[in-house]
Amino acid sequence: MNIRRQLEERLSAALLAAVGKPMPAMVAPAAKAEFGDYQANGIMAAAKAAKTNPRKLAEAVLAKVDLSGLSEKVEIAGPGFINIHLRNEFLTAGVNALAADARLGVPPPDRPQRVVVDYSAPNLAKEMHVGHLRSTIIGDCLANLLVFTGQDVTRQNHVGDWGTQFGMLLAYMDRLGQSGQSADISDLEEFYRSSKALFDSDEDFARTARDYVVRLQAGDEHCRRNWESFLDQSLRHCEEIYQALGVRLTRADVYGESAYNADLPKVVGDLRAKGLLKESQGAQCVFLDEFKDAEGLPLPVIVQKSDGGYLYATTDLAAIRYRVGTLHADRILYVTGSPQALHFAQVFAVARKADFAPGDVQLEHIGFGSMLGPDGKPFKTRAGGTVKLMELLDEAKKRAYELVTGKNAADVAAGRANELDEQQRREVARAVGIGAVKYADLSQNRTSDYVFSFEKMLALDGNTAPYMQYAYARVMSIFRKAGLEVESVQASPIQLDQPQERALGLKLLQFSEVIDSVAANCQPNLLCSYLYDLARDFTGFYEACPVLDSPEPVRSSRLALSAGAARVIRTGLDLLGIQTVEQM
């Protein structure tokens, strides 16, 4: 059940009847408690369009609207807002339905969309570093969320497994082999560095490396075998990272640049056949009027270099064709950094022009800002190198372990918590440490840069993963104390008598609204702030409304309400890719 949508539909219908033209009622949760539960903001705009007085129009809308059963009081306020106070019986029925619903009030879609989510996409020549973190975290969250809403999701890991650097790496593997050393690429970073150093200093080796690229592309069996073995080891490293992060990407989702290799000449051929191609300075280009250079001339999208090679625009065009033609995508999300905005705008424009992507296929670049260090500059090690992802995650877990260990000891001394053994503390530290890294990223507006700070993300207070996990553990401690399972009480009838119960119930019912917006706008920070609000509403309820000490049927009602809160928090965090723990 989506309250907002119900109100929107009914009010929009009344608005249509009143002005004779379809106009959105613009229903939103009320900005302030005194304005009720929801407000309609669309009357003023509609009045302007219809050239009538907004307050009069509001009256006309209220005369026509059918909100029976939903609202107990509707008011016109200010220049023409409509404030809606919902009936308690309506909310109560909704909360009881949510408690019984495995999907927590999120309706399945009328027709599932096939959505391709392209994210993570590490370069397999090197070890994963912090530059891959945001794409991996944000993309995985969006994929989880779309799956939950019932869409048909295909994850695509567009790994960098092709290009000149692999010639260098393969040549280096062989050189080590010839001199009797085994090519140890367990430390990818070290292997890449050594081969790069040789490539830069030794002209002979550089020539050999370039020759290897040609051999690899020509399908030379030896090169091919070494290449595959290299990729296998590199992917194994990625999988360790994904596992450590709790990211749901697998081998089956890997569809790298090399997969499009054979298709690149066809892409260029098709563009030529459609008359979109122009040669310029020896390169094959598509010129687009909507992108201009300094002189106001159309900007080129180069799809084939003057030496015959292809570029990432070509690969991305081939990928669009594959995703539309073979995967039957209705919507494709590209989770990559904001600096690539122009690139994707160009690729999308070419894809439309060439009809690789029909107009009804949504192409969206889900851009994000950079991760900055505490100094506000790009996140680097003290020595100025790139930070390896595994080391970052290890440090997060280590810090979380110290935090958890110290806090648990204090809580045990104060008689507030059970003592956790070593094993339990390690598990909690993993959930908290990794959760902190992810939550800090996801709770931020995607498009802005953000400052990475272990201290802030592992802070004991505020809008952090530890706070959310604590809130969950606290709900669960009620059930532990009562000797009950969440599932065993969730069907009890819920009443919303106290204001705090009503506020919590309404918040639970808004879960589906938030899920809707996040799915539409790809803004996980909205889900974070919703969960934070929910946790605070729960705390308000918890402080004001005794659960276990209340007489029946209030006790059962409050237990069921708590169960609902626990399930929504757990589900919400799970969509963010964050684990919950029962005790901490």
Next chain:
RNA sequence: GUGCCCGUAGCUCAAUUGGAUAGAGCGUCGGCCUCCGGAGCCGAAGGUUACAGGUUCGACUCCUGUCGGGCAUACCA
């Protein structure tokens, strides 16, 4: 040069896409533990939303200009 993004409390960030008196957290100050986990709760102070104009019932949001920052801008991805 041109294009895109950004500039909000001392700090880190929000603001439901044009809605009502711009909200949280941290930090600061003041309260609350015979009470289901105080990693908590309640309250206070803190703002010319970079600046100057404009559009309208209404602007952090849209338009113009200025200042400051980031990114991109033909053969890396």
